[in-house]
Every structure is written in C-alpha cells, then in structure tokens.
Amino acid sequence: MDSAMDLLTRAKAGDHEAFGTLVEAHRASLYRLCFKMTGSREDAEDLVQDTLARALGAIYAFELRSSLSTWLHRIATNLCLDHQRRRPPWREERRWQWFAEHYDIVATIEQTTFYSPETSAEVKEVAATCLNCIGMTLPTKQRATLVLCDQLGFSRDDAAQMIGCSVASVKTELHRARMKMAGIYDRHCALVDRNNDCNACAVAGVAQRAHKLRDKSDGGAENEAER
Numbered sequence: 001m002d003s004a005m006d007l008l009t010r011a012k013a014g015d016h017e018a019f020g021t022l023v024e025a026h027r028a029s030l031y032r033l034c035f036k037m038t039g040s041r042e043d044a045e046d047l048v049q050d051t052l053a054r055a056l057g058a059i060y061a062f063e064l065r066s067s068l069s070t071w072l073h074r075i076a077t078n079l080c081l082d083h084q085r086r087r088p089p090w091r092e093e094r095r096w097q098w099f100a101e102h103y104d105i106v107a108t109i110e111q112t113t114f115y116s117p118e119t120s121a122e123v124k125e126v127a128a129t130c131l132n133c134i135g136m137t138l139p140t141k142q143r144a145t146l147v148l149c150d151q152l153g154f155s156r157d158d159a160a161q162m163i164g165c166s167v168a169s170v171k172t173e174l175h176r177a178r179m180k181m182a183g184i185y186d187r188h189c190a191l192v193d194r195n196n197d198c199n200a201c202a203v204a205g206v207a208q209r210a211h212k213l214r215d216k217s218d219g220g221a222e223n224e225a226e227r
Contacts, residue, residue: 004022004068006018007019007021007022008022008062008068011059012059012060012062013060014060016056019055019056019059022068023052023055023068023072026068026069026072026073027048027052029069029073029152030048030051030052030072030073030076031044031045031048032151032152033073033076033077033080033147033148033152034047034048034051034076034079034080035132036132036135036143036147036151037077037080037081037083037084037143037144037147038080038083038084039090039132039133039136043083047076047079047080047083048076050079051072051075051076051079054075054079055071055072055075058075066158066161070154070158070161070162073148073152073154073158073162074161074162074164077144077148077162077163078162078163078164080144081140081141081144081163084140084143085140089136089137089138089139089140089143090133090136090137091137131151134181134184134185135147135177135181137180137184138177138180138181141163141165141173142173142174142176142177142180143177144159144162144163144173145159145163145170145173145174145177146174146177146178146181148162148163149170149174150174150178156170156171156174159174
C-alpha cells in the first residue's frame with residue numbers, strides 16, 4: 001500500500017488516481033463544511049466537487065507548509081464564502097416558520113399514539129437541523145469560524161489559514177457567533193425557558209417514542225401471525 005507521501009508525489013506528477021485516493025479520506029469532512037455553510041445538500045455536493053477540481057488543478061504547486069486537510073478545507077472554505085456572500089443570511093424567523101405553521105402537531109401530539117412515517121420524519125428533521133439552521137442566520141465569516149472551530153474541531157490557527165485572516169480575527173468572530181447563537185436560544189428554545197416558542201426537540205422525542213412503540217407492536221403482531 002502506498003504511503004501518503006508516495007500518493008502525494010504521484011498526484012503532483014499528474015496521477016489522477018493517486019489524487020483521488022489521497023483526498024477521499026477528506027471528502028466527508030469537506031461535505032460537512034459545505035453543507036453547514038450553505039444549508040443545502042445540493043449546493044454542498046457541487047461545492048465539494050468544485051473544491052476537488054480546484055485542488056486537482058493546483059496539487060502540483062502544493063507545498064507542505066500546511067497539512068493536506070488544511071489546504072483542502074481552505075479551498076472549500078473560500079468557495080463557500082464566495083458562494084454565501086452572494087446570498088443574505090437567513091432571517092431568524094425562518095427557523096421558527098415551519099413550527100409555527102404546523103402547530104397543530106404540537107397541540108395533538110401527546111394525544112396521538114402513532115404517526116405516519118412522513119410526519120415523524122418531518123418533525124425530526126426540524127429538530128435535527130436546529131443548530132445548522134440557526135447558524136445560517138449568522139454573518140458569513142462568523143458562520144465559517146463557528147463551523148470550522150466548534151463543529152469540525154479545527155484549531156483557531158487552522159481556521160485562520162482556511163479563512164485567510166488573523167488568529168485574533170477568528171477569536172473575535174467566534175466569540176460574536178457564540179454570543180449571537182446563545183441569544184437566539186435564550187429567546188426561542190423551550191429547553192432554555194419553558195415559555196419560549198420552540199420545543200421541536202421535545203416533539204421529535206415524542207414522535208420517536210411513538211414509532212418505537214408502533215414498531216414493537218407491529219413486530220409482535222407479525223410474530224403472532226407466524227405462529
């Protein structure tokens with residue numbers, strides 16, 4: 001099996017197969033970055049492909065001044081920043097719009113034993129994407145620092161290289177992003193204050209428990225029928 005350095009040497013010499021092997025381990029992380037920056041699976045897929053295409057065209061000039069991961073994520077980050085600068089941040093209200101429009105689910109959920117798979121999936125999707133949706137309300141640079149440092153686990157030094165700014169700037173933007181996110185949760189999340197307007201997590205939990213009960217019941221009925 002070729003070492004990473006062997007693959008890099010071959011990739012820099014124009015070996016596309018070696019390049020593909022070299023970057024494959026980073027694809028999932030690149031996708032997470034692009035999805036969390038754009039909020040769109042389709043845009044994320046396109047941006048990952050653009051990242052790899054740009055990296056392939058520049059791999060011959062890659063020097064070991066940073067890790068391959070940092071280099072690839074820097075390309076992806078800059079593509080995401082360019083992509084998102086053309087679009088305004090999401091309005092805060094968009095996070096609560098679905099829940100407000102489907103409040104009948106909240107009103108009846110505790111009285112209902114079973115939900116259709118479609119309804120349950122929709123409710124769980126609202127809860128599962130909470131952090132990402134709220135992150136989309138942040139200014140682009142703040143969102144980038146939050147995603148890179150808090151969600152993908154990169155250091156402030158690495159994030160500064162990826163964004164193309166100083167470490168001090170990353171620290172400032174990360175602090176602002178965290179403060180804004182905390183403020184949004186303080187105003188809206190029922191886990192923070194029971195009087196707040198969003199309790200999607202609790203709703204999703206009830207829906208999941210209902211499905212587990214239904215699956216258990218269906219499984220028991222199938223076993224009984226087989227006897």
